[in-house]
Amino acid sequence: MLRTSVASCLRQLNNPLVLRATQHPPISVRTFSSFQPTLLSSTSRRPLSPAFFKQTARTLLTDAAPVVSRPASQEAWKRYGITAVTVAGTVIAVNAFFNRETRDSLSATERSYLHESFMYTGGGLTLTALVARSLFKSGTAFRIMSANPWVVLGVSLVGSIGTMMGVMYTPPENTVLKHAFWLGFNACQAATLSPLFFLSPAILSRAALYTCGVVGSLSYVGATAKNDTYLYMGGPLLAGVTVVALSSLAPMALPLGLRGLAITEAISLYGGLAVFGGFVLYDTQKILQHARMAQAGAIPRDPLRESVSLELDMINIFIRLVQILAMQQNRRK
Template sequence: MAFALRRPFALAGTLKQFAKPATPLRAFHSSPLQASSHRFTPPSSAFSGGVLSKSRHVFQNTFRQSTSRSYQSAPGQGFNSAGSGNITQRVLYGAGIFGATLIAINVMFNRETREDGGMPPFERSYLNETFMHTGLGIGIIGIAARAMHMNGWSYRLMAMNPWLVMGVGLAASIGTMIGCRATSPDNYVQKYALWGAFNVTQAALLAPLMFMQPALLARAGLYTIGMMGSIAFVGATAKQEKYLYLGGPLLAGVAIVALSGLAPLVVPATAARTLMVTENLWLYGGLVVFGGFTLYDVQKVLHHARLANAGYIKRDAVNESISLELDFINIFVRMVQILGMQQRRK
């Protein structure tokens, strides 16, 4: 349940980021016209040569201003021709980030590897099944969020009361998650129905992210996959139960991150430095916390695989995938916000 506490607040960050790009558009529609009306005041001899040269000069300046503003308001459109030629470079850049992250995390946290001769087949199959359900769930969330956005759900969601959205979203998210976890894996229909409802709930809350540029969302997804893939590799190859002790500290960390997300509700707007610290804590502290949860969840999957092989519990890859899905969503939302902040500074 603690994993879902940060989910509804992702909507507030999304709305905040979407609200800011409106200024360049307003400037595009108003500034050139104001400039032209201010400078285009012909005297009585309106058709003299000097007035025509002034008019031509005003028109050229207005065209330059509107062109520059159009590039500023749509930064992704100016790179269509250049970006198509740099796809291979970007793919290699992302692969380099993934490889460097993998090596760094493996050197720092995985110096003591398994001593039992490698991962047994039952652990490997259970981990692969969990990853398959995680990828399927994330795919359902992405497709459902895109469909809701195209049908106008994002606009209606933004027009609603944010407290109502937060309350209903939190109740639906936690309710479907608890119901899915409590259902026996033998009851396939109810299990997968609740799991699908949980994914659709997450998609409804994430639908406003579709207002962001597709290139930014793709980069955030690539970075999230690289980060989680590297950490999952470390968790899968580390010694048995080496990182299961992180459960308690990570719960404390997610509580601190949640409180930092609520800080704008109680901290006055004049305390800009305090609000900046809480925002950085929510962003970068959240990346650390949910990266740690990814490491913990992967080792928990292997621990449950050993218990299921011994007959103590039943294999339930759906329940295991829910935790990893929430880790992915929380990291992805923060990646989107960080990349959006970097893009606005340029």
């Protein structure tokens, strides 16, 4: 499972969407630059005057096309309703398809262990989002990535793997050190994901909502299925995430044509989405199994360690949904 987490972390850090976002300036700079030839040609023919600046500013403000078109309130609520119905329908459909034979209700120990694991997962994702937003707003992430993005990604990769191993192998009795590694792990994830804020907030919010729907439905299926139903998936999922990681790194190492690049991108995108969705099922049932083992005294009780795997699953699903939504938006233009 450690190799799976490392591979998923590697896939996230080498995501082309993160690199592409840092290599292009914001759209507002390109839009403003389209007015430069007119201004320069005008100033070369006649001297500048206050009236000229007043007329030019009024022209730019009134005649230019609006940059952002906000949907009407009725249309916005309609979209929210469709999204909510889609998420609810996904939960019902996935549960009906995967969970024909349900187990008995969770015991108090299993329920508590699962609850604490998801609490740490939600707290880590919230911390990652807040730190990533702060790095983006301060401009720190853009300056660092513009200097040398590969060095930054390499340092983030080493930091993420190191802090993740610290969380997994530090005994739960050492509370301070274990939580320090956990905070460092989320900080490394935030530094890597901060360039995603160059994208449209609508894409990020929709991807976050879809991620919650997918993870919520799959984790519900895993929690209500019979014991050990999906634990057999560990080996196939490890092989699948290896294929996804290799398909992500192949364009950087092999001279592929356009068709080869399209195939590897599809494997990395849609294959990765299926693989990490399967990991949500697997990790949920693994948490329940560890809860029973901890109750029997076979292993120590460590929900913080369990949360790292779930957090990596959600981050990888979120990144792929962002890519899919961004591709759909580009096709409409």
